[in-house]
Amino acid sequence: MKVGLVQQANVFDNRVNIDRLIVNIRFCASRGAQLVVLQELHNGLYFCQTENTQAFDGSETIPGASTDLFGRLAKELGIVLVLSLFEKRTIGVYHNTAVVIERDGSIAGKYRKMHIPDDPAYYEKFYFTPGDLGFQPIQTSLGKLGVLICWDQWYPEAARLMALAGAELLIYPTAIGWESTDPEAEKTRQQAAWQVVQQGHAIANGLNVIAVNRVGTEPDPSGQTGGIQFWGNSFAAGPQGEILAKASSNKEENLIVEIDLQRSEAVRRWWPFLRDRRIDAYGGIGKRVID
Numbered sequence: 568m569k570v571g572l573v574q575q576a577n578v579f580d581n582r583v584n585i586d587r588l589i590v591n592i593r594f595c596a597s598r599g600a601q602l603v604v605l606q607e608l609h610n611g612l613y614f615c616q617t618e619n620t621q622a623f624d625g626s627e628t629i630p631g632a633s634t635d636l637f638g639r640l641a642k643e644l645g646i647v648l649v650l651s652l653f654e655k656r657t658i659g660v661y662h663n664t665a666v667v668i669e670r671d672g673s674i675a676g677k678y679r680k681m682h683i684p685d686d687p688a689y690y691e692k693f694y695f696t697p698g699d700l701g702f703q704p705i706q707t708s709l710g711k712l713g714v715l716i717c718w719d720q721w722y723p724e725a726a727r728l729m730a731l732a733g734a735e736l737l738i739y740p741t742a743i744g745w746e747s748t749d750p751e752a753e754k755t756r757q758q759a760a761w762q763v764v765q766q767g768h769a770i771a772n773g774l775n776v777i778a779v780n781r782v783g784t785e786p787d788p789s790g791q792t793g794g795i796q797f798w799g800n801s802f803a804a805g806p807q808g809e810i811l812a813k814a815s816s817n818k819e820e821n822l823i824v825e826i827d828l829q830r831s832e833a834v835r836r837w838w839p840f841l842r843d844r845r846i847d848a849y850g851g852i853g854k855r856v857i858d
Contacts, residue, residue, distance in 0.1 A: 571595025576783025626655035642672030676705035747793025766808035
């Protein structure tokens with residue numbers, strides 16, 4: 568299966584961002600991509616750098632304007648498309664939600680981000696209610712997609728539960744970068760850890776992993792920091808953690824990568840981690856700490 572990864576830098580005008588996304592999606596499809604994955608909250612700037620009630624005006628219902636627009640595009644191009652939207656569920660309840668669009672333009676399913684960060688420049692708890700749909704793969708014409716979102720990528724439990732539920736591929740729309748005051752050594756450690764932990768999910772579960780990050784610098788509207796420099800480096804990893812393709816850290820790119828879904832079964836036969844799990848001894852994993 569050919570997968571397109573759209574790594575884009577966004578601007579203030581959402582219409583401009585969406586128009587450019589359409590161009591990039593078309594490019595990926597023209598190169599044979601059957602599945603195209605977009606970055607986290609791809610329609611606009613990453614608004615969670617500050618706590619601002621006016622930002623809720625940018626939310627939308629699902630189904631809604633974005634699913635209609637991108638649904639028509641997916642149907643025209645005959646592709647499966649992974650979106651990442653600011654969902655307005657009802658007044659006062661909002662989610663960070665991934666939506667999978669099927670090749671006929673319909674909504675195959677959605678996933679609401681489960682792990683919500685609250686760190687300097689990433690004030691997501693102000694905006695997003697934690698997801699309530701669990702870790703359930705989304706069935707598509709291309710297979711079962713285990714879609715998670717950004718902060719979820721640091722949690723092995725999330726990847727494992729998707730794998731146990733039958734996910735054939737792990738997908739992480741992402742918006743992560745360096746806060747302006749981080750020293751260079753810390754920046755290097757953070758970026759390396761981000762890639763390595765996801766390679767670990769690929770290895771531990773015998774699955775391909777697709778991680779799509781944004782790129783470019785977005786200012787802090789409050790002026791308290793120098794903003795976030797998103798580090799790009801979108802990548803695809805195979806079921807043994809091998810890097811299949813990787814984008815740069817400083818420019819927009821559309822990556823096309825061919826992945827072999829059948830290889831997962833071969834790797835799981837060689838490395839039967841799921842077979843040898845001691846499920847009788849893992850009761851403590853459901854506790855906050857073990858006293």
